[in-house]
Amino acid sequence: SHTWFWNLIQNDFKTGNIDFEGCMRLLEKMQIPFDEDHLKHIFKKTIDKHTGDIISMDDFRAIYRALVHRPEFEELFKAYSTDGKILPDGQLLKFLVKEQFQTEANETTALEIIMKYEPIDEVRTKKMMSFEGFIRYMNSEECSIFKSQHRRIYQDMNQPLCDYFISSSHNTYLIADQLMGPSHLWGYTSALLKGCRCLEIDCWDGNNNEPIVYHGHTLTSRIPFRSVIHVIDKYAFMISHHSLVPDIPAGFTSPPGDVLVESEGMKCLVQQLVDELRKHQDARRDKALKFKVLIKNKKVGTLEQTMLRMEEEYHGEVEELSDSDSEDEDSDDTLPLPVPRSPTKRRGERKSSLLPQKKTKVRKTKIALALSDLVIYTKSQKFVSFDHSLQHQQCFENNSIGESHARKLLRSSAREFISHTTRFITRIYPKGTRMSSSNYNPQEFWNVGCQMVALNFQTPGTQMELQDGKFLDNGGCGYVLKPEFLRDRNTTFTPRNVGGYSKPMSLSIRLISGHQLPPSSMSKTNKADPKVQIEIYGVPEDQTKKKSSVIKSNALCPKWNETFSFTIQVPELAMIRFCVEDEVSLANNEFLGQYTLPVMSLNTGYRKIPLMSKEGIKLESASLFAHVWYY
Numbered sequence: 001s002h003t004w005f006w007n008l009i010q011n012d013f014k015t016g017n018i019d020f021e022g023c024m025r026l027l028e029k030m031q032i033p034f035d036e037d038h039l040k041h042i043f044k045k046t047i048d049k050h051t052g053d054i055i056s057m058d059d060f061r062a063i064y065r066a067l068v069h070r071p072e073f074e075e076l077f078k079a080y081s082t083d084g085k086i087l088p089d090g091q092l093l094k095f096l097v098k099e100q101f102q103t104e105a106n107e108t109t110a111l112e113i114i115m116k117y118e119p120i121d122e123v124r125t126k127k128m129m130s131f132e133g134f135i136r137y138m139n140s141e142e143c144s145i146f147k148s149q150h151r152r153i154y155q156d157m158n159q160p161l162c163d164y165f166i167s168s169s170h171n172t173y174l175i176a177d178q179l180m181g182p183s184h185l186w187g188y189t190s191a192l193l194k195g196c197r198c199l200e201i202d203c204w205d206g207n208n209n210e211p212i213v214y215h216g217h218t219l220t221s222r223i224p225f226r227s228v229i230h231v232i233d234k235y236a237f238m239i240s241h242h243s244l245v246p247d248i249p250a251g252f253t254s255p256p257g258d259v260l261v262e263s264e265g266m267k268c269l270v271q272q273l274v275d276e277l278r279k280h281q282d283a284r285r286d287k288a289l290k291f292k293v294l295i296k297n298k299k300v301g302t303l304e305q306t307m308l309r310m311e312e313e314y315h316g317e318v319e320e321l322s323d324s325d326s327e328d329e330d331s332d333d334t335l336p337l338p339v340p341r342s343p344t345k346r347r348g349e350r351k352s353s354l355l356p357q358k359k360t361k362v363r364k365t366k367i368a369l370a371l372s373d374l375v376i377y378t379k380s381q382k383f384v385s386f387d388h389s390l391q392h393q394q395c396f397e398n399n400s401i402g403e404s405h406a407r408k409l410l411r412s413s414a415r416e417f418i419s420h421t422t423r424f425i426t427r428i429y430p431k432g433t434r435m436s437s438s439n440y441n442p443q444e445f446w447n448v449g450c451q452m453v454a455l456n457f458q459t460p461g462t463q464m465e466l467q468d469g470k471f472l473d474n475g476g477c478g479y480v481l482k483p484e485f486l487r488d489r490n491t492t493f494t495p496r497n498v499g500g501y502s503k504p505m506s507l508s509i510r511l512i513s514g515h516q517l518p519p520s521s522m523s524k525t526n527k528a529d530p531k532v533q534i535e536i537y538g539v540p541e542d543q544t545k546k547k548s549s550v551i552k553s554n555a556l557c558p559k560w561n562e563t564f565s566f567t568i569q570v571p572e573l574a575m576i577r578f579c580v581e582d583e584v585s586l587a588n589n590e591f592l593g594q595y596t597l598p599v600m601s602l603n604t605g606y607r608k609i610p611l612m613s614k615e616g617i618k619l620e621s622a623s624l625f626a627h628v629w630y631y
Contacts, residue, residue: 004120004132005064009057017054023063033621034067035516037526038556042066068135070557072513072625076606077134087129089114100143100605101629113137138608145607145628146472146597153475157242160395161294162425162451163487166245167471167478168198170429170454173213173228174220177436183214183221185231191457192235194616195471197478198245198427198452201228240477245294245452247380247427386416389424398425398452402432403440410448414494421449422489429454439463443537446470447495447573449486460614462577466537468616469575469596483572495539498570505571505599509534510563510627511548517555517611517622518592520582528555528582530592532624534564536599538574550583555592574599578609578624593619604628 012018012026020043027034045066046059055063076099078084080091087095089110096105096113111127117140118124118133129137142148169191173183191199203225206212211225236244383389383399386409393399401409406428410417420426428445430438437456441463445453455467473480485493485501493501511532520528529552535545544566551558568574577596581589593611609624 005061006057009060013057013060017056018060019054023055023060026060027064027067030064032064032068033516035518035526035621037519038516038621039063039067041526041556069131070135070513070515070625072559073135073138074131076138077131085130086123087134089127089129092129102605113142138606143603143606143608145595145603145609145626147601147603150473150598150601151475153477155474155479155481157479159481159487161243162395162421162423163482164451164479165446165453165470165482166198166425166451167194167196167467168427168452168454169196169457170200171202171215171437171456172196172199173202173223174215174437174456175458178215178218178220179435180219181221181437183223185223185227187458188228188231189235192232193239194457194468195239195476195478196457197240197242198247198454199232200247200454201225203248240475240479242477242479243294386413386420389420393424395423398427400427400429402430403428403445404431406445406450410444410495414448414496415492417448418486418491418493419489421451422487422491425452426450427452427454430456441537442466442470443573443575444495447539449482451482460616464616465577465594465596465612466575468612469577470598473598473601483570495573498539498541502569503571505568505630507566507568507599507602507630508563508628509566511560512606512625512627513560514551514555514558514580514624515622517558517580518613518619519555520584520590520592522582522584522590523555526555527553528592529553529584530555530558530580531583531589532560533579533581535577535579536566536568536574537577538568538599539570542568542570542574555582568599571599576602578611580611580624593622595624602628602630604630 008030009026012022012029018026020040023043024034024036024039027039042063043055046055046063047053076095077087080095081087082091089107092113093105093107093110096102096109102109114124114127114129114133117136118129119136120130120132123130123133137143141151171178172191173185173187174181175184175187176182188199202213202215203211204214204216206222206224212222213225213228214220214222232244232246379394379397381389381393381397381399383401389399426449428442428450430440434440434456437459439455439459439461442453442455443466453467455463457464457467470480471478481487485491491501492499511534514530514532517528517530519526529550531550532548533545534548536542546564546566548560548562548564551560575596576599577594579594580592582592584590591614593613595609595611606625606627609626611619611622611624613619
């Protein structure tokens with residue numbers, strides 16, 4: 001190991017000793033992730049032993065060891081090593097089965113790990129592993145707390161659309177607040193790169209018959225609809241190959257359908273959808289969910305009429321829809337405006353008597369036929385009541401319900417709500433008073449099976465962390481199959497009364513240590529007083545949080561060795577969040593990093609927990625180390 005290390009670094013010391021910059025370059029070359037503040041601290045400690053600000057090869061080795069040779073890894077390595085220096089393949093296999101609970105592991109598994117992670121040639125050829133190889137394995141994705149099987153699409157993707165949770169964003173074009181903020185194409189790019197599958201494109205009439213995108217009746221800036229479509233065309237299937245559902249609420253009469261269909265990629269996709277529909281008009285089961293763009297909007301007339309019109313040229317034609325709209329405090333509009341934004345066709349005006357307490361008005365809305373005819377699987381339908389939907393709604397019609405109204409419904413009639421979401425796609429959106437683009441907790445709406453729980457992707461916080469964590473699952477494709485009890489039309493499950501649907505899980509997490517945690521913003525060097533909070537989100541009886549103790553003045557390598565136990569009644573809906581904070585004072589904590597994932601995606605054994613910044617960016621060098629066990 002000694003010789004291997006010298007051979008690796010001697011080239012960099014050819015011209016003599018190296019400084020801090022050289023030290024950073026060398027670590028980068030060796031692919032060792034480091035935090036500059038922590039490295040500076042270790043570097044300073046090393047040169048304090050002698051004067052000057054350059055280091056020798058021996059100094060560099062000491063720095064490397066301080067950063068990489070973690071005692072908690074060494075302890076594990078020595079427990080299975082025959083001589084404290086080498087881990088033969090048989091012993092590595094023992095470690096995989098006994099400590100990592102990889103019961104299906106065999107000699108081939110162990111050999112593959114050695115071939116992949118052992119850097120020292122002569123050790124590798126003997127089918128053995130050195131401590132250097134063991135460290136690389138323990139730091140790899142394979143040892144992540146997130147199950148590697150869940151990094152790819154492993155769920156059945158042939159079920160009806162309403163059987164999936166679908167990653168959904170609200171007012172996707174906004175990158176700040178809802179009133180004055182900028183609209184920007186980056187809103188779409190970043191959402192699509194996060195695997196988002198339901199985007200909102202708020203379309204309004206612009207000059208020269210060109211539709212524009214902005215938050216209607218507010219001062220948010222405007223972007224051309226055409227540019228939005230080109231961005232979607234480019235990024236739609238880069239991260240996920242599964243259907244994209246753009247929600248295009250109509251505030252215009254100029255024909256964006258023409259723009260949509262002019263875009264080459266979109267043209268093929270829309271045509272493909274129409275051809276397929278001619279073959280089988282079963283809107284409930286879209287067996288081929290891949291590479292589709294399903295336009296979500298209101299619709300003029302029937303599917304059959306659409307088919308007939310597809311034969312003709314009718315660019316620029318406009319049709320009127322009449323709506324009866326009740327004024328709803330949950331309107332998707334940010335301001336109390338004269339014209340609510342999602343007017344929807346209703347079968348017969350007399351139905352509005354179901355809502356006698358609200359003023360009802362009948363209004364004519366114009367919609368471009370070219371756009372209407374692209375609406376096939378996902379027709380927007382005004383929500384009246386669960387009973388009304390059960391009697392009148394078609395399987396390809398979906399509802400949008402504002403969060404406040406939806407929250408009242410889930411408190412008063414959870415069972416009917418779940419019955420509704422087993423049949424129809426239901427989109428939840430933030431209430432109009434959230435001017436600053438704040439978010440609501442999506443978990444309570446996932447608990448009742450809502451498919452499209454739309455959040456403001458531009459606003460960081462626990463709500464978006466839950467969203468990002470949930471959709472890490474199933475290969476990050478933006479579709480997660482709902483648990484059986486939220487798909488079965490005869491289900492009796494409700495979040496407050498899980499009854500026979502409970503499959504209790506005993507979960508035990510030993511928080512061992514942290515490594516290169518971000519220093520506190522108050523620290524002039526590399527210090528923080530870190531503590532970890534482990535939170536469970538799920539059905540009400542599973543919601544809980546537990547806190548570790550505070551480790552004073554150590555962000556480089558804090559050690560906790562504390563065990564936390566949880567009993568989770570409905571693991572299929574539960575999320576777990578690890579949040580690292582710096583205790584500034586008893587009343588004040590500073591966020592350092594977090595990681596959220598579905599409980600069912602937890603890996604067992606000794607696991608590395610990556611950490612994300614407030615903005616949801618992976619912190620390359622920071623992590624927690626824990627032992628996870630459940631039955």
